[in-house]
Amino acid sequence: MSVQRCVEDLLRELAPQVLGALVRRHGAFDACEDAVQEALLAAALQWPAEGTPDNPRGWLVTVASRKLVDHVRSEQARRRREDRIALATPQAELLSHAADAEPAADRDDSLALLFLCCHPALSPSSRIALTLRAVGGLTTTQIAAAFLVPEPTMAQRISRAKQTIKSSAAPLSMPDAADRAERLQAVLHVLYLIFNEGYATTDRSDLTAPALSTESIRLTRWLHRLLPDDRETAGLLALMLLTDARRPARTGPGGDLVPLAEQDRGRWDRQLIAEGIALLTETLPQGQVGPYQLQAAIAAVHDEAEHVEATDWPQILALYGLLEQAAPNPIVTLNRAVAVAMVHGAAAGLELLAALERDKKMAGHHRLLATRAHLLELLGDHTAAAEGYRDAARRAVGATERRHLTARAMRLTSVQN
Numbered sequence: 001m002s003v004q005r006c007v008e009d010l011l012r013e014l015a016p017q018v019l020g021a022l023v024r025r026h027g028a029f030d031a032c033e034d035a036v037q038e039a040l041l042a043a044a045l046q047w048p049a050e051g052t053p054d055n056p057r058g059w060l061v062t063v064a065s066r067k068l069v070d071h072v073r074s075e076q077a078r079r080r081r082e083d084r085i086a087l088a089t090p091q092a093e094l095l096s097h098a099a100d101a102e103p104a105a106d107r108d109d110s111l112a113l114l115f116l117c118c119h120p121a122l123s124p125s126s127r128i129a130l131t132l133r134a135v136g137g138l139t140t141t142q143i144a145a146a147f148l149v150p151e152p153t154m155a156q157r158i159s160r161a162k163q164t165i166k167s168s169a170a171p172l173s174m175p176d177a178a179d180r181a182e183r184l185q186a187v188l189h190v191l192y193l194i195f196n197e198g199y200a201t202t203d204r205s206d207l208t209a210p211a212l213s214t215e216s217i218r219l220t221r222w223l224h225r226l227l228p229d230d231r232e233t234a235g236l237l238a239l240m241l242l243t244d245a246r247r248p249a250r251t252g253p254g255g256d257l258v259p260l261a262e263q264d265r266g267r268w269d270r271q272l273i274a275e276g277i278a279l280l281t282e283t284l285p286q287g288q289v290g291p292y293q294l295q296a297a298i299a300a301v302h303d304e305a306e307h308v309e310a311t312d313w314p315q316i317l318a319l320y321g322l323l324e325q326a327a328p329n330p331i332v333t334l335n336r337a338v339a340v341a342m343v344h345g346a347a348a349g350l351e352l353l354a355a356l357e358r359d360k361k362m363a364g365h366h367r368l369l370a371t372r373a374h375l376l377e378l379l380g381d382h383t384a385a386a387e388g389y390r391d392a393a394r395r396a397v398g399a400t401e402r403r404h405l406t407a408r409a410m411r412l413t414s415v416q417n
Contacts, residue, residue, distance in 0.1 A: 003048050004048050007043070007044060007047045007048050007052065008044065010052065010056060011040050011043055011044060011060075011137055012136060012137035012138075012218070013137075013222075014056060014057050014060055014137075015036065015040060015134070015135065015136070015137030016109075016110040016113050016114065016134065016135045016137070017057055017109075017110050018036050018039065018057065018060040018061050018064055019032060019033060019036045019064075019113055019134055019135075020109025020110050020112065020113045020172065021061050021109065022035065022036060022061070022064055022065065022068065023109070023113070023116075023172045024109050024172050025065075026068065027172075028166070029116070029162060029165045029166060029172075030162040030163065030165070030166050031068060031071060031072075032064070032068060033133070033134055033162060034067075034071070035064045035065070035067040035068035035071065036060070036064045036134075037133075037139070038063075038064070038067045039060050039063040039064035039067060040060070040137060041139075042063055043056070043059070043060060043063070109172055110135070110222075110226070111174065111223075111226045111227070112172050112173055112174050113134060113135060113172065114131065114135050114187055114219075114223065115174060115175060115183050115184075115187060116165065116170060116172055117130045117131045117134050117135055117165075117190075118131065118183065118186045118187045118190050119164070119165060119168060119170055120183070120186065121164050121165075121168050121170075122161055122164055122165075124189075124190070124193065125157065126157060126158075126160065126161035126164070127161075127186070127190045128190055128193055128194055128197075129143055129154060129157050129158050129161060130158060130161040130162070130165075131190055131191075131194070131219075132146075132194065132215070133158055135219065136215055136218075136219060138215070140154050140155050140158060143158075146197075146198075146212050147197070184227075184230070184232075184233075185232075187223070188232060188233065188236050188292065191216050191219055191220050191223070191236065192216075192236060192239075192292075194212050194213075194215065194216040194219075195212070195213050195216035195217070195220075195240050195243075195244075197212050198212025198213030198214070198215070198216065199212075199213045199243060199244065199247070213240070213244055213247075214244075216240065217237070217240050217241065217244060220233070220236055220237045220240060221237060224237050231283045231286055231287070231288075231289075231290065231293060232290040232291075232292050232293065234279050234282070234283045234293075235279075235280070235283060235289075235290060235291075235292035235293030235294075235295075235296050236292040236296075237276075237279060238276040238277075238279040238280045238283075238292075238293070238296035238299075238300075239276070239292055239295050239296035239299055240276075241272045241273070241275050241276035241279070242272070242273060242276035242277070242296055242299035242300055242302075242303050243299055244269070244272060245268050245269040245270075245272035245273045245276070245303060246260070246263060246268050246269075246303070247269070248267040248268065248269065249263035249264050249265065249267040249268055250263065251400075255400065256400070256403060256404060256407070257400050257401060257403070257404040259404075260302065260308075261308045262308075265305075265306065265307065268303065273300075273303045273304075276296065276299070276300065276303070277300050277303075277304070279296075280293065280296055280297060280300055284297065289322070289326075290326065291323060291326050291327035294319055294322055294323040294326060295323065297319050298316055298319045298320065298323070301315050301316050301319070302316070311342075313339055313342040313343050314343055316339045316342075317336065317339040317340060317342075317343050320332065320335060320336035320339050321336065323336075324336055330356055330359060330361070330362045330365075330368075331367070333352065333355075333356055334353070334356060334362075334367060334368060334371055336352065337349045337350075337352040337353050337356075337371065337375075338371060338374075338375075340352055341375050341378065346375040346376075346378040346379045347379065349375045350372065350375050350376070350379075353368065353371065353372050353375070356368055357372075364395060365395070366392045366393075366395040366396040366397075366401070366405075367392075369388055369391050369392035369395065370388070370389065370392040370396075370405055372388050373385045373386075373387075373388025373389045373391075373392060373408075376388060377408075377412065382412045382413075383412075385412055386408075386409045386410075386412040386413050387409075389405045389406070389408045389409035389412070390405070390406065390409045392405045393405035393406045393409065
């Protein structure tokens with residue numbers, strides 16, 4: 001691993017610790033976050049050339065604190081921040097510390113920071129952006145590149161999120177016991193959305209940002225270390241690992257999408273599969289099973305099958321039944337319809353899809369159309385299946401998925417001719 005990569009990994013690990021230390025000390029999330037970003041940039045430029053300091057966390061805390069004080073003392077910043085930062089900050093804090101000062105008194109507020117970034121007042125997209133920047137240590141440029149939006153758009157989104165946190169006057173502290181479970185679900189949901197954004201999009205292979213799925217796995221590993229007894233956190237990590245294990249086989253040589261049933265399972269990452277299954281083996285017997293653990297268990301059944309014909313579909317169907325009870329939503333029902341088709345026949349799966357087709361939100365969804373086309377193909381109705389694939393392709397968002405669906409339609413059409 002290159003020196004540059006090692007430094008980047010270290011900075012992402014330290015970013016939430018440093019921001020947590022500054023926010024706890026000064027209380028102004030927006031100003032502290034800006035100062036930490038400047039310190040991270042300074043370290044990214046300096047450390048690869050000059051070497052990592054003996055106490056990298058202390059170096060970042062010191063430099064970020066100096067940046068914050070510089071902002072406070074400037075004419076422009078004084079008008080905005082002096083009353084709420086400088087006057088509330090002990091004089092000793094306005095004096096520069098040694099760059100490698102030992103921050104022995106600083107506790108790690110990273111978990112509280114993650115909860116703050118997933119504040120209920122923020123929209124899901126704002127939670128994602130703020131989490132990637134404040135907790136993940138990514139720059140606005142990197143986040144914008146990962147989501148394929150202009151940098152000014154992402155900057156505005158992050159700025160609005162920081163202003164919302166500021167207006168809420170939310171402290172850097174863990175939620176009380178009554179609120180903690182609900183807030184943790186919001187945190188897990190944000191991490192899951194980040195993973196899905198990275199995993200589902202196959203059009204972006206060369207990002208200036210780290211792959212979002214890799215970043216979400218890193219953050220979820222970190223959360224699992226902080227909350228080792230939370231079963232759903234372990235379940236989410238297992239789900240990510242078991243899903244990401246298939247990534248090497250998910251696209252062909254030309255970048256075309258390869259469905260699960262057609263993937264070369266020899267290319268799956270067996271180390272990730274083993275780690276995910278070990279997590280499940282440890283957590284499933286411990287008590288009530290949540291949605292992430294159930295999804296991970298379904299992924300494990302797929303990953304343990306040596307070939308597609310060996311897939312234990314009855315077990316998958318049973319797990320989808322439990323998941324539909326625990327977290328009912330149309331996508332779960334859609335996936336259960338496939339399992340029903342594999343166990344009881346395609347006609348039974350189409351019956352289940354008929355209920356979804358009456359749902360206005362799902363009726364034109366490309367995944368529903370594609371699944372219906374697949375089941376029609378299994379029944380041998382190639383004409384209707386080809387038309388279904390073409391209709392799904394027209395509605396698909398990603399170019400890779402559009403190409404895949406169009407290719408399936410063309411293949412069925414050529415078979416008929």
